[in-house]
Amino acid sequence: MAETPRTSDVDVAVIGGGPAGLAAALGAKRAGAGRVLVLERDRTLGGILNQCVHDGFGLFLYKETISGPEYAERLAENALREGVAVETGAMVLDLGPDRLLRVNARGGYSLVRAGAVVLAMGCRERTRDMIGIPGTRPAGIYTAGSAQRLVNLQNLRVGNEAVILGSGDIGLIMARRLTFEGVRVKGVFEIMPWANGLERNIRQCLMDFGIPLELRTTVVEIRGRDRVESVVTAEVDDRLAPVAGTETVVPCDTLLLSVGLVPENELSKRAGVELSPLTGGAVVDETLMTSVPGVFSCGNVLHIHDVADWASFEGFAAGERAARYAAGERPAGRTVRVSAGPEVRYALPQTARAGAAGVEWSFRAVRPLRDVRVEVRGRDSGRIYARRKFGRILPSELQKIRVRAAVDEDLEVGLHD
Amino acid sequence: MTDRPAVDRLTCVLCPVGCELEVARTAAGGVAVAGNRCDKGVSFAEEEVLRPKRNLATSVPAKGTAARMVSVRLSAPVPREMIFPVLAEIGKLRPEAPVRRGQVLIADVLGTGADVLATRTVRGQT
Ligand SMILES: Cc1cc2nc3c(=O)[nH]c(=O)nc-3n(C[C@H](O)[C@H](O)[C@H](O)COP(=O)(O)OP(=O)(O)OC[C@H]3O[C@@H](n4cnc5c(N)ncnc54)[C@H](O)[C@@H]3O)c2cc1C
Numbered sequence: 001m002a003e004t005p006r007t008s009d010v011d012v013a014v015i016g017g018g019p020a021g022l023a024a025a026l027g028a029k030r031a032g033a034g035r036v037l038v039l040e041r042d043r044t045l046g047g048i049l050n051q052c053v054h055d056g057f058g059l060f061l062y063k064e065t066i067s068g069p070e071y072a073e074r075l076a077e078n079a080l081r082e083g084v085a086v087e088t089g090a091m092v093l094d095l096g097p098d099r100l101l102r103v104n105a106r107g108g109y110s111l112v113r114a115g116a117v118v119l120a121m122g123c124r125e126r127t128r129d130m131i132g133i134p135g136t137r138p139a140g141i142y143t144a145g146s147a148q149r150l151v152n153l154q155n156l157r158v159g160n161e162a163v164i165l166g167s168g169d170i171g172l173i174m175a176r177r178l179t180f181e182g183v184r185v186k187g188v189f190e191i192m193p194w195a196n197g198l199e200r201n202i203r204q205c206l207m208d209f210g211i212p213l214e215l216r217t218t219v220v221e222i223r224g225r226d227r228v229e230s231v232v233t234a235e236v237d238d239r240l241a242p243v244a245g246t247e248t249v250v251p252c253d254t255l256l257l258s259v260g261l262v263p264e265n266e267l268s269k270r271a272g273v274e275l276s277p278l279t280g281g282a283v284v285d286e287t288l289m290t291s292v293p294g295v296f297s298c299g300n301v302l303h304i305h306d307v308a309d310w311a312s313f314e315g316f317a318a319g320e321r322a323a324r325y326a327a328g329e330r331p332a333g334r335t336v337r338v339s340a341g342p343e344v345r346y347a348l349p350q351t352a353r354a355g356a357a358g359v360e361w362s363f364r365a366v367r368p369l370r371d372v373r374v375e376v377r378g379r380d381s382g383r384i385y386a387r388r389k390f391g392r393i394l395p396s397e398l399q400k401i402r403v404r405a406a407v408d409e410d411l412e413v414g415l416h417d
Numbered sequence: 418m419t420d421r422p423a424v425d426r427l428t429c430v431l432c433p434v435g436c437e438l439e440v441a442r443t444a445a446g447g448v449a450v451a452g453n454r455c456d457k458g459v460s461f462a463e464e465e466v467l468r469p470k471r472n473l474a475t476s477v478p479a480k481g482t483a484a485r486m487v488s489v490r491l492s493a494p495v496p497r498e499m500i501f502p503v504l505a506e507i508g509k510l511r512p513e514a515p516v517r518r519g520q521v522l523i524a525d526v527l528g529t530g531a532d533v534l535a536t537r538t539v540r541g542q543t
Contacts, residue, residue, distance in 0.1 A: 053474045067488060070537070154485070155485060180504055199428045208469075208471070208500075391434030391436075
């Protein structure tokens, strides 16, 4: 006989206890929500920050730079102090109609009925399968983030000689971390003509230790039977295809992949949340509400953030809106659509209520540019709603632009000379 | 630590303009900076090329806990050439739980003026 699962009612349920989720819970509490519950599948709160032991976090939220674990602990302590309820070891399996969550919790299977839900499940790393490197399938291949977890949280040595594919920040940070552990890092290979990580990380994680960074170069083959024995690198042409005759064999026993992050939206998909092919996350309006009423999204599950503070700020905003929704507030009226214009990969939120003022758009450039203006333009009127100059802009840096005026037509966010 | 080339290229990170600086060492032991759009670029380049400082972070296993690793960083950056000597000192640590976030594990490590701090709270075994 099936037992009736334990059921609880909350005003706002937050799925995921990383910085975005913790901030969302705080935002909801501060906006007056009564019962706010964070559901986190891991044993500890803080999400990916727990493994990011290096410093450089918190400049905007805490006005000082601290490490990932400190950032996570501080945010979690604030949440608990302000009355947020937390359940760790609680994996949300399913988000059903009417915001009913099915949870695999420590005490067994349970149900949570929520007035509003905030999605804050973070992201996953792209793997070898997703980028399709041919060759054998030996041991010694890790995503940069999983290597980070093994080294920083489990004290495991990943290998002796490593090659890193991709110049994203996690790969750069790991190049330094492995060097500290006595691993020889033989090079970072990046297929694009520019590095994906922050300038500061290239300097402090590679140049400080004489680790070469090869641009327009990729790994075309992995060799080795049981363990990686070498990788074959090759230069690529303008269409990113390997150039025959440029192959080099690099002996190594470890390959780290730092080739991008993807929002973790399995749960959202099953709940019928509309996703954007450009961000991999939900399509949201200016309140960060998804296409499913009462379901909000923030942090890396919405779009990839390079700086944890932005994920937190987005969390505060989503939590506040979720609290207002749970209290009965319903946004009404016509919506306008916002699209990505020249040299812009995406702009978020993708929709906004006509008449909304003070909306801030996040966007990313397609490629590095110098001396450009970002403009938010009316698609019909050509009116410029906001404009901001950039001395330089990089695809790896998420940027923001705020429109003070009320918007009442479809908009385009683009970069212009 | 490797020797830097005679002319060093670096992007100034003091403001969003991000000037690309070319920094050459002068015979007098100073630097000559080109590419900067304001004066701040010069002091930035001097500091980074002549006296670079770095913070560093790692983690060390704790005695007697389930969560085995205690993450650490320095309270302030140290001269870059001190990175490996400081890491060697940190490598000798086996902090006994409980450990408090912010707890000083080594004060004034190797006379650098920087303390080694725990960056995570690790409770004792209960
Ligand atoms: C490997 C890595 C390294 C990074 N390094 C830096 C850095 O050096 N500096 C910096 O500023 N930013 C860094 N970032 C980015 C920054 O950490 C992120 O922007 C930020 O952590 C995103 O926060 P989040 O809350 O959206 O996601 P996360 O921190 O990933 O948190 C998501 C949480 O949701 C939980 N979860 C997922 N699904 C479920 C479910 N179904 N049920 C219950 N819980 C669930 C997860 O367990 C996790 O705890 C890094 C990101 C990654 C992936």
